Amino acid sequence: MTPKGFRFAGVRCGLKNKRNDLGMIVSDVLAQAAGVFTTNFVRAACVDHSRDVISGGTLRAVVVNSGNANCCTGEQGVRDTQKMSEWAAAALGTEPNEVAVASTGVIGHLLDMAKVERGIREAGTKLGDDPRPYMDAILTTDLVEKWAWTTCVPGEEPSVVVDARFNANERPAPAGPYGVFYGVAKGSGMIAPNMATMLGFVVTDLDASGLDLPAILKRVSDRSFNCMTVDGDTSTNDMLLLLANGASGIRASEAEFEAALEGVCVSLAKQIARDGEGATKLVEIRVQGTSDPIKIARTIGESPLVKTAMFGCDPNWGRILMAAGRAGVPFTTADVSLSLLAGDEEHVLFEDGAPASFDPKRVSSALKSDHVVIDLNLGEGPSAKVYTCDFGYGYVRINAEYHT
Amino acid sequence: MTPKGFRFAGVRCGLKNKRNDLGMIVSDVLAQAAGVFTTNFVRAACVDHSRDVISGGTLRAVVVNSGNANCCTGEQGVRDTQKMSEWAAAALGTEPNEVAVASTGVIGHLLDMAKVERGIREAGTKLGDDPRPYMDAILTTDLVEKWAWTTCVPGEEPSVVVDARFNANERPAPAGPYGVFYGVAKGSGMIAPNMATMLGFVVTDLDASGLDLPAILKRVSDRSFNCMTVDGDTSTNDMLLLLANGASGIRASEAEFEAALEGVCVSLAKQIARDGEGATKLVEIRVQGTSDPIKIARTIGESPLVKTAMFGCDPNWGRILMAAGRAGVPFTTADVSLSLLAGDEEHVLFEDGAPASFDPKRVSSALKSDHVVIDLNLGEGPSAKVYTCDFGYGYVRINAEYHT
Structure with missing residues (x-):
């Protein structure tokens, strides 16, 4: 179950062989947004860009590529990240400063921008309700897709989280009014020849006006992704983004909002740990x-x-x-x-x-x-x-x- | 080349199969001494004992067993460590508080004290100039013996360090008056079913009176053993001891003393890293x-x-x-x-x-x-x-x- 007012796309632009490598998530309207970023002093250009654009507290879209981290690529890398946000904005009819950018993959190589441009254009035409093509586009050597969702019903206890690994049983929608949190992540698959990157994206159709999203996301991240370790190494490109577009028309208390978000993030963190490189458990x-x-x-x-x-x-x-x-x-x-x-x-x-x-x-x-x-x-x-x-x-x- | 006035023994008392497992180093006279110990909050009894006895600044002997770390063994483990120091003192005609104790091996099991007592008695009768039996007695799954020595000639530049791995060429003794530093160590071999322990013992016949041995050893340890890591884990039993008995009659400046000690300790640290578990380089x-x-x-x-x-x-x-x-x-x-x-x-x-x-x-x-x-x-x-x-x-x- 995905939240209202979000569309997803994932396409293959050729940065990787035979797999989706470029994805977009788009909110129909400007969404409230918050992000948590790598603390590594060696950072990819997209980390600085996304931190900047999210500092205003809103986003329309996220564009992601896998196969190339665009890290240690100097001024050209900064320009290429900026280009990605411009092309995505053009495809969606929005502004570059409303588009976050994430990259994962090999470091020290410039992006093939002709492929990226083609990919972004194509993704713009393929947006739809199915998050699976997007989910695939962010994976590197992950063995499994990682997703989780839950509903948030104001006034009720937190709902069970449905996810790819630990509780995949679908269940009917709540009877009364509800909002949906949906999250996808990629984990600890090395991308040749470099390190793993953790990317997480959670979208919800709850109305988050009045909530301090950056504070909520920081707390939840400290209780989920920051409690997860595969080998103690921290990537140059780690990024967790949250978008709340209000399309359900439902508002929840801060505690309810935070509990639902935490359920999704803990599930994603456990899925990443379980799929750690070479892991058996x-x-x-x-x-x-x-x-x-x-x-x-x-x-x-x-x-x-x-x-x-x-x-x-x-x-x-x-x-x-x-x-x-x-x-x-x-x-x-x-x-x-x-x-x-x-x-x-x-x-x-x-x-x-x-x-x-x-x-x-x-x-x-x-x-x-x-x-x-x-x-x-x-x-x-x-x-x-x-x-x-x-x-x-x-x-x-x-x-x-x-x-x- | 070993320093004057020290004798070594290593015997097999049966804590391990077919290998030496109990060793002693004895100084003919009371030696100045200093130690550096594990910072782990889970500590073997021998760590507390040796820290105590060395706090007075002097030692006559060190007794070591391998095959059993005597850690997480409660009050009985404390008594057993005390017994080891008493038996060694009796064998050598000295006092228990002049005998440091070190253990390495499996944790959570009580020592077989009948074997230990027999081993200490036997070691007391086998003391001699050859450090090799001692060196063997402290090893666990180390693949190679680890030793290093150098001479210290007051007024001259630090001498080349001779060691087991990096520079094993023997060389003639200096022409003029000199002291000798000799060190042995064991490294990162796991002892079933537990963790690796780093043990290091350096003895010298320099006269260290007036020198602040604890401060010197701490500085040297920070530039040698504390700059070495195999897997980031710190054992419950890590210990580095220094004994200086003055038997050469030679005094060196603090800087000369420290440089020679550092040469030996850096060599031992490199030997331990090189012989890390599964290491190829x-x-x-x-x-x-x-x-x-x-x-x-x-x-x-x-x-x-x-x-x-x-x-x-x-x-x-x-x-x-x-x-x-x-x-x-x-x-x-x-x-x-x-x-x-x-x-x-x-x-x-x-x-x-x-x-x-x-x-x-x-x-x-x-x-x-x-x-x-x-x-x-x-x-x-x-x-x-x-x-x-x-x-x-x-x-x-x-x-x-x-x-x-």
Whole structure:
């Protein structure tokens, strides 16, 4: 289910072989908009452009290409990004400063602008309700499409999120008035010869007037995409955009709006982690206690020793404790308990500061599940979650065996 | 060449199969001593014990076991560490608080103290000038022994370091009066089923009276072992100890002492990086410029995308720039130049903010060298070095294919 008043297009302009590589999302009317961008000091031109145009708080459209990140391309790269926004604006009858631009792919190469121009023109003629061609156009070596949607019914509890991987059952529209949030993302597929880029686009037909979209998107991003790590590396092109066009005529409270957006973003983040390069499973890390549980969860999620143990289905609590202990956040070993949740079972590995007795073969067998939760309790205090994946031969194959 | 007044022993007490697993270093007289210890909040009992005993500034001996880290073993583990120091003291006719203890190996299991006691007794009877049995006793899955020594001649330039890997040519003793620094280390071999531990022991017969050994060792450690990373993980048992017994009767200036110690420690750090789990090469990262070049160098050195590119002999400058940019230290892409030094050649990949033209096949071929330098220039400012290794199938094999 997609929100009212948005149209999508995805075409193949030739930046990549045999796959869609140029996409557009267009709102029928000027939409409220907000964005979150990479913190990398090496940034693609499109990041600066999109940050600029979104600072006014509104957008009509997004144009994206894959196959070339247009990064480390100097002044020409800046001009090419600007051209993309101009061509898209011309195709849509709007202004370049109402068009965000995103790119993903190889860095250090200039865009083939003849292909891009042709692609943008064609995309302008193919806009429609089906988001799938767009979804395909932003993928790189992702193995699966990533999408999620939910409805927001003012006055009711948050709706279940429907998504590509974890809950793909369609369901009927709510009986009463509702708005729709729809999100697509691309994840951690390397694009030869460079690094992965995370792109996320969420559109909604709720009326967001009066809401502080940048603040909401920042908070939601901190609880979803910023809680997800594949290899700890941050791309030069990462970008998350939110457009709210009000076409449903429905308004929700800030809390309702934020909850629905968070549902979609958490789903997309989990889909990205699950489809990490070479990954065989989603690893969810829950940490309870200490002054900074997210820092500990992230350190565990980035530990190669923990991630290889998960790949090897090894219930290696020592590595998990080691990673927790090196995060720089004080705790006392005597307060620590650690469980793994996998295959519908909970396995206690460490309890109240001492190793628990468990059957390693049984736990190892449970760890073959494609969704494992590491549940670490360090005592009183706040809690945090991080989503990551395991780390195996596939990661090395994907990232070592390509030659520039 | 080993320093005067130190004796070494290494025996097999049965904590591991078929390999030495218990070692001692003994100084004939009470030596000045300093230590640097893991910052992990999950720490083995031996770390606390050794930090305590060394706080008085002197030591007679070090006793080490491999095969069991005695970590996460509660009060019993604390008592067992204490016992090790008592037994060693008894064997040597000294006091337990003059004996440091180090352990490396599996965590969460109690030591087999009958074996340890037998081993300590036997080691006490086998002390001699040859450090090799000791060197063997501290190794875990290290593929090679790691040692380095140098001489310190007051009033002269620092001597060349002789070591196991990079410069193994023996050479004659200096003509005039001199002291000797001798160091051994163990590195990044996983010990089933847990994490790697870095242990380093440096002994010298220089007279260090009047020198601030803890401060010197901290500075040297920050320029050697703390500039080395295999996978970013920090063990629960890491320890670096320095003993100076004055047996040569020679005194050196603080600068001379520190330079000789640094030579040995840098060599040991490079040997550990080169022998990282699954490594095929030593990767040295030099960063010049910005306010915090070591932070950038470390981020590059811990980036799985950079390390897999090095494994794949891929001159992937985009990943190196991406890793530099995500370190959180500001710089401007226009100021960036990047070269790789490998196989006696320098290859410029990126110059003054723009991709340089280079022959990828030729650079890839040069990257087959077992020592590659990434030389990143970000403009004016201080410089820093980090030692790491590449990241390939071997790392995954070693760390994923063991089952608890």
